[in-house]
Amino acid sequence: MEKRRILFVDDESAVLKALETMLEPMRELWSMEFVSDPRRALEQLARGAFDVVVSDTSMPVMDGSEFLAEVMLRHPQVVRIILARQTDRDRTLDALHVSHQFLAKPCDASTLRATVSRALALRKFLDGDTPLKALVSRLDSLPSMPALYRELVDALQDVDINFSEVARIIEQDPAMAAKILQLVNSAYFSLSRHVSDLDTALMLLGLDTIKSLVLSVQVFSQFEEETLRTLSVERLWRHSVRTGALARALAQAEKAPREMINDAFTAGLLHDTGKLILAANMPNIYAKVVHLCAEENLAPCEAERQLFGAAHAETGAYLLGLWGLPETIVEAVAYHHHPQDRETLDRSALTFVHVANALSQLPDAPAAILDTGYLGELELLDRLPAWAELSESVLA
Template identity: 30%
Template sequence: MSGFATGSTSKPRVLFVDDESRILDGLRRSLRVKRNEWEMAFAVEGAEALEMLARDPYDVVVSDMRMPRMNGAELLTNISREHPHIARVVLSGHVEPDTAIQVAVAGHRFLTKPAEVTSLIAVIEQMLFRTSSAHQDAARRLAGGVRAIPTLPEHTERIAALLAPDASLTGAVQTVMHDVGLTAKLLQLSTSTFFGARPRNSSIESIVHAMGLPTVQAVAGAGHELRSTEPWDPEIEQHLRVAWRHAMATASLAGSMASPANRPYAQAAALMQDVGQLICLAEIGADQRAGLDLAAGSRDGVPFRDVGVELLHLWGLPAPVISAVAQRDRPHTPDPSGLGVAGAVRVAHLLIRQTRPGGPETDAHAAELTALLSHPQLAAQNLDWRESAASAAREAGL
């Protein structure tokens, strides 16, 4: 592990913020076992924390929510703007619903008090890890400042309908499943007891039903308020529109290919396969394209995929989802006992690509596709998967 704020030869730095001195004293005692591995600092209010961040670099901030003068949501929002490379962890007791939504936007991970010290250490260790071996700090900066993933302009009517007083839970499920940002955010929140933790392989539909319409509307509304009203660059908007339709078609096909236990993972990973593109390209005007390379799929030399994987890691999405997104463009040899999440996403992605006009020739990846399609998990279903791919592509508008 490297790429810490203080350099690869220094210890990672963690800042704890809480207005109760006894809480900070308890953290000092319980985390003494990490004193040889981390440099730890403690602040009793948000203003003091910001002063410390201005003086010295840190890798992770762990903050309470209910503090006087500057609450935790305000502190973490400031950090997301001024220090996007810093991972933001919420450690708090009961919070009111309105504050919980602010937390959902401002933080990366969420823990409730009193937290088991092993759980706190595990989360901090995860936050210190960088998923990109070649672009550690750059990928973290681009991903770390993201509080809400943008919605394509053509989907704003769906969001407006979700926020309307007569919205239904059934409609909410469809809106979430058509929006990468809402899918990712609800998966992030679904692992926290703040929002009623669910099993990690829960489907989007079950998560929406468990959270309830008011919470889903509040999360969607908070994200909507963060989005720019400036018109998108037409070329970039079209590029992202095609990527989104490809993701929808891939999610439909991968869901059919995956085992029942892996289906929610495969659908989520397929839907979010190009989340890095959305982060790096969305809401960029024609005069802000310096550093973008659409052909290479990078921004400032950092691959879009590295940025997307880093964000999903920061948000704590399930490991099979992150792994499948990271491995989408790598040749895949599945285990004979099961196709796996990454295998389902990979084969679905390749098949959907071949249905697109002007896409790869049909013999591209021919040997790999033949091997994947002959896998017992797919062969047993006795389906024409190429025709299924063509149908999924048509339904997605490709």
């Protein structure tokens, strides 16, 4: 098996030595290089391909944000992870535009190994150095609906704003939700559990950080007016919100654990993230999907694979995985059309997102979009009539 190549960059030789020592057990799987000068690290990258770069934030010659910006520009397919001290929050927020994930410095071996390993495992969604993978790896945000973006900006400028009002706005927008969850689920915050509930995420970040993200760092973006006019973006947004609400209601009806209920809502809200990526960044090609489906009688996912080399499900899952969102959410996004492709067959957030996605499109979509074989294996097929009835009230 070919070893994966990892590059560590830190100006403190003691830190590099500690990293090298604690990662020694990974030598059989990873080929690792440790460099103290970011300029030399760029030379290393130019000489040979690396899979992951882990960089410190504070370096005298070129800081972490500058270095990773160059990596993003020259080698966009490389996964970019930044190490930041808890006291250096401003630098960390500045690095949001160029980093996929954040780790607290000092970082323990298990957290570092797990973060890098998860990033490497994402190749199952988008493999090879393709233009689409490079595009997705460069993204630092997803576009939001302009009206919601303006509502959030106005709300955050109100001195009397509260968490619940901010959460109400953000949970209506897949792009904002994904970015908030990227930050709060990073190991930088040293949480012992993953967070998929937006109220909890916002409380953990704090209003000052959220205001900085939106008003100063400007981590959110908006759809271009031309894109809104030419593509059914509003319809896509409405479907995402409805799917999230229904997935949560289905999980609650089945008395799922609280964490699974939260995962179901968030994964439902984010399940079409890949469509946002394709529509915002390649609108002219994305507009051809509908025509190709009609002309060649293809399912939308197959048309996307012909046009882009991958469908929206794996495209969205790859980005959310890069951003470090919980694996339960990434898998639900990746397999929401084909749940039996998931390696483990059990009841999960994926189950409720798959059903919610199908029920929210009926009767307009073909009944085949609901995988009855999958539901049968989970012994849930007899729940369909009750779920269909529930969907009528939730989606009314």
